[in-house]
Amino acid sequence: MSVHSLTAASASRTDPVRVLEEMKRLAVEQLGALPHALAQAVEKTLQSTAGGPSYEEQTALALLRQNGASHVMRFRQQIATGFDEFRGASSITGGDRLDLVGEQQLDLHLTGQRLSDMLEQRYQRPLEVMKQRLDAVASALGAHVGSNPVAPARLVSAFIETYAETGLPAAFNGVMFRQYQLALGRVLDELYVRINAMLATAGYGQDVNARRAAPQTTTPSTRAWLGEQVEARASAPPVRSAAPDGHGESAAPPVVSSRLVAELAGLRAQLHARRNPDAAAMHTGAPAPARPLPVRDVATIASVLQSEPPDAYARALAAPGRLSDAIRDQMLDGARRLGLGNDRVCLGEQEEDAIDLVSMLFESLFRTHALQDRARRLYARLVLPYVKVALAGDALFVQTQHPARRLLDAMTEACEDNDGSTPQDRELLERASAVSQRIVAEYHEDLAIFELAHAELEALLVQQRRRGELQESRAAKATFGRERLAQARASADAALDALLSRAPITAAVAEFLSAPWRHHLVQTLLRDGADCERVQQIHVLGDALVNADALAAQARGRDLADCLIALQPSIVQCLGSLGLDENAARHGLAMLVRDLATPDAERRTHAVVPLAGDEPANDDPRLCLAGGTATVPHDPGVAAMIRRLQPGEWMRLIDAQGEATSVKIAWVSPLTSRLLLVNRRGMRVLVAAPEELAAMVGAGRLMLGGERTPFSEAMLQLRQRLDHAVGQH
Template identity: 20%
Template sequence: MQRQDNIISFDGQESPKRRISLDANSRRLIDACRKLVVKMLPQLMAGLFEKLDDAMYELADKSEHNSLQSTYFNTMRDLRKDRVRIDREFCREVLDRYDRFWETGEVDVSQRSFDELSRESEMSLLDDNELEDSLALVNMISKGENRYSRELYALGRRFAHIANLADEVSSQNNPLAPAVICTAFQESLRSLPVELPVKLIIYKQFDKQVMHYVGGLYDELNLLLGKAGVIAKLTPRVRRNPVAPAVKQAKHDLHGDSELSEEVDELQAEVFERLQGLLANRRGSSSYPAAGGVGGVSLPSVDTVELLGALSALQQSNVVMVPFGAAEQHQDDLRQRLDSDLRMRDGSEVQRALGDMDNDTIDVISMLFEFILDDHSLPDAMKALLSRLQIPMLKVAIIDKTFFSRKVHPARQLLNNLAQAAIGWNEASDRKSDLLYQKIESVVKAILTEFVDDPSIFTELNDDFSSWWEKEQRGADIAEQRTTQVSRGKEQLRAAKLRVTEEINSRLQMQPVIPHVVIALLKDGWKDVMLLNYLRQGPDSDDWKESLEIVDKLLWSVRPKEEYAERQELLRNIPELLRNLRERLNSISFDQHKMARLFKELQNCHISCLRGKELPSPVNTAMAVAEKQVSFPDSRLLETSSLLADSEVIETPSVPHDEFTEIAENLEVGTWLEMDQKQGDGKLRVKLSWKSDVSDAYIFVNRKGVKALDLTVQGLAARFREGSARLLSDGSMPIMDRALDAMLGALHDTREGAVSA
């Protein structure tokens, strides 16, 4: 009989067709996703047909009856003949449903549940072959939805975001859901002349070669959309699922050595196994019994569920606290408590033992927290808080071994984010008023009191903490930008002041006789005109160049003119010179009465020059040089400038260039340091926020972006030299990654030492 398609919509009911409106950016995103589907589906199908050919040949070779052997060979021939058609129709079916979704927001698939199939079978609406075919399809779909629930959830959220839909796109109405892919494959096989048993074999291979690896497609789609800013923090930026061999081969053919990234992913997945192998070298010298027994005597193992229950009891009692510098002792204390609570000993006799995997997990987590306690990038108070997470993290690692290999595991992310936020924290006199300390403490308490065996709490707490921390960072970034702008403004002002004084004073020193009125004009007003032009327009601007030309013309105008031609030229230029002086002095609100008096004195100088007479009240080279120099100590412009709110950076005496100077000179903006405060006021954690391009001034801010310290390169080098300044981790590598690397290195060194011994 003819099948009826079920139209799946977002509200679970049939609804009128609607159209989704997409802007240009959204259209580019869905087109990019479509291209990814167009690229990867044929690669997956290529792997399927290769395996189908091998499977049919193997089945034919093992067949005891000629008729069955002929069936498999005929199917192999039909698949080879129809491969292009099946591949083309399969991809077209998937892409048609994908395209229709972006028009209507609906997915049209022929998907029936197990209950519907059972009812139709009982009512004899389906014959046996159709029932088995449908059951095989529904089973594949169900497995795919369960296997890729996280990936489909993320993809559905992102598709809903792009389509501007109020509700998320569920796994059932996702245009690339397992139902869409499996149904498309079923449709592509309709014209293939094969019997049901052979078709079920084809379905099985499709499940192995396509559905098993379609998670890689979901990963790539989520990565693409995440990098494009579509709910960027919803899913990790790494691949979760295995990549099909055919896809790997296609990448290798295109990119050659880029296959190395796949090997890195595989190595990441083996982290815990590598740790186990290295820990095995230490097993012989440890005091606890392995699951295999003691002295060759086999002992029963403690059930993992029972172990988790004992750890939960310890977690709730909150008695397991890691004291600084006593991690090994703490590990022994934990095992003694477990021995007691799980009754693994009767007096001195061992009755039961932990399993090898649970033993190894306890060892790894203990070493992990030992590293955290030894990490000098964390303040001691924050170490004390984070150390209380040891048992919860141990429980997570026992429940889910991907904790060690998945860099985006929620519990691992939370620990990384808490440690990252703690780097710049400074001890407060009242911790109850310190928002960061209170926030981290609340997260730790929530885990200790609420976490039993559901790791989803780490996702919720991490999302909440990340959201809170982002707001804190935005405020800190704004404050830091203001600090940097002030520092940069002061630096520009210093450079401008230096340039103005150099330009004016170099001209003054070249002219032996200069009237007092000219010195007064330059000192009291014109240097501010030039400073303003330099700051606003820059040294390459016409205004700056004109201000220098006016200085040259002013100095030329007060030289005695003996030649008639010179006097005529001066007579022609005086009006323009006075006009330029007046306009630019007015632009800085120069005192009008003072300007009138100076201009009158300047007029007398010009009259004397026109008559070829000596200038009145000269300042000559025999007088103090300081009287012929322009400076800015009483500048009217500087007194009102907001750029001079803080004191100047104090220079330190020059010292020989050494390794500490190299460290200070090469320090990058964003680097965190811990510095001893003077008079024994404790330690201060600061971040390098700004480096001068002109001088050797450095500005440091605290975690809130507020200026905390300014030093010169030599001043910072001196602190490094005396040990009162120390570099901290910049947090670019999360604490869990650093811990695992350190653990692998330490265990590897232990193994190498044992081998060499």
């Protein structure tokens, strides 16, 4: 290289101290949680052995749990120290010491050496590339070349130093090393790629000239990142995805649904049938067939683009049917920008299937669940990670407990019907947003990140479900209370109508019966029920007042006086139910006696005026929630099926604005058989009789038989959408 080239290369490099600090931050972030995950994996491994852990192993596990926080801190400090030593920030004093080494310590170091040799061999190529670039960093610092701070030997040494003083039994150390090997391998697969990319981007290594010669449509950081992805992924061994339970290779195989396998095969056939006409038209008159990109290159492109802003996908989610086009455009443009192809490359059938399935899945989630605009960018971030999961195989679509599937369910549960109106709702949205950002930053073929992200979000969702259950209970109690009130008022109105229609009476008696007497009867019905003695006494009082009015009309003053004296305690008690004190009640009694004392007062038949109800406004103006269901046009068979539904059953409701939302039967009224439907937050959405719901089914506004999980519901809608699309062809 010429002097001019060397000068230009040096000028284009980032400050080496800054580069090392960024490397240290990344290494500590990626590796720092290993002791915590290691303790959990060791415990699960020992619990799964025949007979469970021995007493000695239980004691060791207790020590791990007790000192977990200090182990994490010590391990992170060991990682950071490696970087400080590399740049000469800390020096080793005192010279070498010759100490006696115990047998257990010697065994630890020998086991560590074997692990270090194995990892050095496995990551030989990326480590060689990293060494050249770290040498350039050391030269820029003007220091002697130090050891790689993230080399396997250094990381194994950090592990030994962290647990050396714990006093764990020798047999236990073997399990620890095995789990550390599995956990470390999962992290290093991606960490080495990212560090090599970081160094190349900063200008250290042989990629400076290559980056300068790259097409100007791509930023230097993106080009360097792609070069490192292609180089490191081609040389590194195949990546094994971690099992959700942390057991690595010893984990039980996931359960695959044979029904879902068959359905997925049918979906793929429909996708091929739908794409073939478009593909034939696209290639008509083409000079040569396009070359499909290898699946590994497609996954690499997705990894590179994963961290870029998701604006294109967010816009596509707002326009149904556009997401798959946006993904293809971004992928092919990324291939051209990164030098993996030109205008004559295309995606293979497997990659096309993955993109179509993921795009239709995400679009179906927005169609079938009330996801707010605020959630659109959150989901847009997840598009490429889920494309990568789909590219890796069919597990996402055929395993009901797949980590990525469970995370998408949790994300939808957190975001559906969530407008951030309460502090709890805002906290849930913020946690969901942080989880999506974590997936973008940390997902690189290892599914364990989905499991960790799901656990992080699930902790907050448990609290939401509890609040939802309380909200459901309050909504059911409030609805039941309104129904009991309506029933009591209907019963009181019927009794009042019988009294008022018996004979013409004075306005004073009619007013007393219509107000305090009816109110007292309603309150007693609610409090004591229809069969109690007090209700009978109130009916006797009503009959007696009508008879007293007849005595007054006949000018039978003595009989009237005796009757009113006998009724005085009941009348005062009735007036008191309105909240009047004893003096006010007696004043009301005096006014009633005064009016009855005039034999020639006007008497007429009075009509019952219904009391104003407190039932909330109808959720749907076409529904009469208070009754009249016999006149609603409906399918009796559908109504009968709805009557058999139990609380917990899910449906899909289309509201007046055409928005779909998931609703659940929270409660069925024992009085009216009406169903209370709530959303995922436990909020009341609709209360209606089976006949009214059957009418909504007939109008296409209510779909029965909804799936219990958002992912399953979205896949159901995806199948229906494909059935319709293929049928049109």
